[in-house]
């Protein structure tokens with residue numbers, strides 16, 4: 292009985308193959324299309340949030356190190372070459388450090404254990420351009 296089901300499935304699935312390929316191609320094309328429209332834009336500033344409050348804002352143009360000491364939580368955010376990364380953290384999982392470098396608008400580095408969030412922003416971005 293089980294084998295029969297399998298055979299039935301195999302038989303019915305075969306004519307769908309062309310449709311499957313078509314769907315994959317359509318999805319691929321729309322993914323590329325969406326990527327072109329919403330292409331990650333390079334940010335110009337970073338915002339650092341500590342305990343959900345804006346802690347600091349820095350220009351990505353200037354290389355610097357920002358040390359955050361907050362109730363025993365320790366994070367070092369580094370801006371270097373127009374990119375930002377979490378250089379050091381005393382958190383357990385080190386996920387934030389492993390996230391590496393980011394420089395695109397709305398990209399984030401999150402250190403959940405220490406409640407530190409670094410967001411890349413672009414205050415001068417022309418958002419109307421997307422709609423037009």
Ligand SMILES: [Zn+2]
Pocket residue numbers: 380382383384385386387388401402403404405
């Ligand atoms: Zn972390």
